[in-house]
Amino acid sequence: MIQPGDLQCLKALAVMGGCRGSVRLSTLTLSSSLGTSPQTASRRLQSLERQMLVSRAVTAEGQDITITRKGEEELRREYAELRRIFEEEPVQYTLRGQVITGLGEGRYYMSLEPYRKQFQASLGFEPYPGTLNIRLDSQSVQVRKRLENLEWIRINGFAADHRTFGEARCLPCRIREVPCGIVLPVRSHYPEDILEIVAPTGLRERYGYRDADMVEVEVIA
Amino acid sequence: MIQPGDLQCLKALAVMGGCRGSVRLSTLTLSSSLGTSPQTASRRLQSLERQMLVSRAVTAEGQDITITRKGEEELRREYAELRRIFEEEPVQYTLRGQVITGLGEGRYYMSLEPYRKQFQASLGFEPYPGTLNIRLDSQSVQVRKRLENLEWIRINGFAADHRTFGEARCLPCRIREVPCGIVLPVRSHYPEDILEIVAPTGLRERYGYRDADMVEVEVIA
DNA sequence: ATTACTAGTAGACGAGTAA
DNA sequence: TTTACTCGTCTACTAGTAA
Numbered sequence: 448m449i450q451p452g453d454l455q456c457l458k459a460l461a462v463m464g465g466c467r468g469s470v471r472l473s474t475l476t477l478s479s480s481l482g483t484s485p486q487t488a489s490r491r492l493q494s495l496e497r498q499m500l501v502s503r504a505v506t507a508e509g510q511d512i513t514i515t516r517k518g519e520e521e522l523r524r525e526y527a528e529l530r531r532i533f534e535e536e537p538v539q540y541t542l543r544g545q546v547i548t549g550l551g552e553g554r555y556y557m558s559l560e561p562y563r564k565q566f567q568a569s570l571g572f573e574p575y576p577g578t579l580n581i582r583l584d585s586q587s588v589q590v591r592k593r594l595e596n597l598e599w600i601r602i603n604g605f606a607a608d609h610r611t612f613g614e615a616r617c618l619p620c621r622i623r624e625v626p627c628g629i630v631l632p633v634r635s636h637y638p639e640d641i642l643e644i645v646a647p648t649g650l651r652e653r654y655g656y657r658d659a660d661m662v663e664v665e666v667i668a
Numbered sequence: 669m670i671q672p673g674d675l676q677c678l679k680a681l682a683v684m685g686g687c688r689g690s691v692r693l694s695t696l697t698l699s700s701s702l703g704t705s706p707q708t709a710s711r712r713l714q715s716l717e718r719q720m721l722v723s724r725a726v727t728a729e730g731q732d733i734t735i736t737r738k739g740e741e742e743l744r745r746e747y748a749e750l751r752r753i754f755e756e757e758p759v760q761y762t763l764r765g766q767v768i769t770g771l772g773e774g775r776y777y778m779s780l781e782p783y784r785k786q787f788q789a790s791l792g793f794e795p796y797p798g799t800l801n802i803r804l805d806s807q808s809v810q811v812r813k814r815l816e817n818l819e820w821i822r823i824n825g826f827a828a829d830h831r832t833f834g835e836a837r838c839l840p841c842r843i844r845e846v847p848c849g850i851v852l853p854v855r856s857h858y859p860e861d862i863l864e865i866v867a868p869t870g871l872r873e874r875y876g877y878r879d880a881d882m883v884e885v886e887v888i889a
Numbered sequence: 890a891t892t893a894c895t896a897g898t899a900g901a902c903g904a905g906t907a908a
Numbered sequence: 909t910t911t912a913c914t915c916g917t918c919t920a921c922t923a924g925t926a927a
Contacts (some may be wrong), residue, residue, distance in 0.1 A: 466814075467811075468762035475910090486902075487901080492911095532687060893927090894924100899921075900920080
């Protein structure tokens with residue numbers, strides 16, 4: 448197993464072009480790129496050479512470093528691991544929390560036709576008049592923040608009855624077998640540990656959810 | 669700047685799925701994946717938390733770890749760096765060595781019509797009757813080995829004058845402005861520090877190369 | 890079982906120096 | 909200038925232990 452410090456050094460050498468030919472450098476330049484002393488940089492190069500991860504030609508004016516096949520393989524393993532994390536697997540987020548009782552606003556908004564029509568169009572179902580509120584655990588709050596990077600569906604605001612109804616955004620998700628949506632107002636601030644779920648059916652009725660019951664929300668990016 | 673050891677730990681957590689939700693683990697399981705003691709694993713987690721790269725919920729039966737947005741960004745930076753090395757840039761190899769005098773076999777083989785025709789077809793030029801032999805420096809020998817992974821052109825053998833002429837392989841390259849090819853017999857062993865170059869013109873004449881002159885061979889994958 | 894403390898030690902670090 | 913040695917220090921590790 449390659450040591451973290453050695454790996455960092457090997458990667459720095461690759462960035463300098465060590466995979467495509469020899470790189471001329473001094474321990475001083477390498478050390479500044481590693482954030483260590485020149486002595487440590489020198490030690491690292493010796494260590495990499497001993498492990499046959501690089502090949503060296505040391506002269507009085509510096510050294511020529513080439514990453515060997517074995518060294519490149521090591522870097523490619525690292526690369527493959529990261530790619531698996533970020534690319535290969537379908538990115539799926541799991542949020543956990545417990546059912547709570549909201550302010551009843553969800554029920555009201557879900558009864559408004561302009562909202563209903565937009566949810567129907569974007570989520571593919573007629574929203575049940577009422578939302579499920581979930582208080583996320585501390586871990587899921589972090590996951591929740593990550594969802595900001597995903598593509599939310601825009602729900603336009605409108606005016607009616609001498610007032611305006613604000614813009615919202617919505618992210619498709621799933622609770623058990625039921626396709627749902629996370630709804631969030633765009634303008635007004637919303638607690639980061641609360642999730643408001645719109646669904647085609649009443650989830651409390653369907654699954655017998657009561658306050659403080661644990662639920663899992665799946666989001667597939 | 670994140671420390672190499674912390675980065676290793678963060679990556680291990682990501683492999684376990686820490687980017688898509690919380691991961692339940694114990695210091696013992698983490699330590700075995702890092703190759704350290706459980707104590708060090710514990711310290712790493714504390715360090716990552718202090719840097720706000722992960723969020724933790726520590727219980728008596730283990731801990732739930734979630735990689736924060738900042739932590740994921742750190743990993744993505746790492747990923748981007750490796751991708752630049754292996755994907756983005758056109759992979760170009762540079763080999764260095766000095767001109768030497770070969771055994772004159774190259775000249776003979778290059779005079780044989782079946783070989784000539786195949787070189788013409790695959791490299792796009794009529795080979796000059798004679799090859800340039802190059803002794804690679806120790807660094808370039810390492811680069812030379814890396815070329816094995818590239819796609820070489822097959823040059824078929826043939827029979828003539830009661831003997832057989834062996835199969836060879838060829839890799840397009842460039843010396844200065846001249847498109848050339850590296851030639852290598854397939855069956856017989858060839859010194860790993862010697863490069864035999866076939867070119868459309870006599871390189872010695874064109875550039876006035878003499879023995880011991882330094883030359884650079886560029887290979888673009 | 891856990892986590893994370895304290896303690897003692899080993900190894901890594903940077904400064905100085907020689908080649 | 910370089911590299912890489914020796915040396916003293918201090919960090920970072922593992923072992924043991926408490927919660």
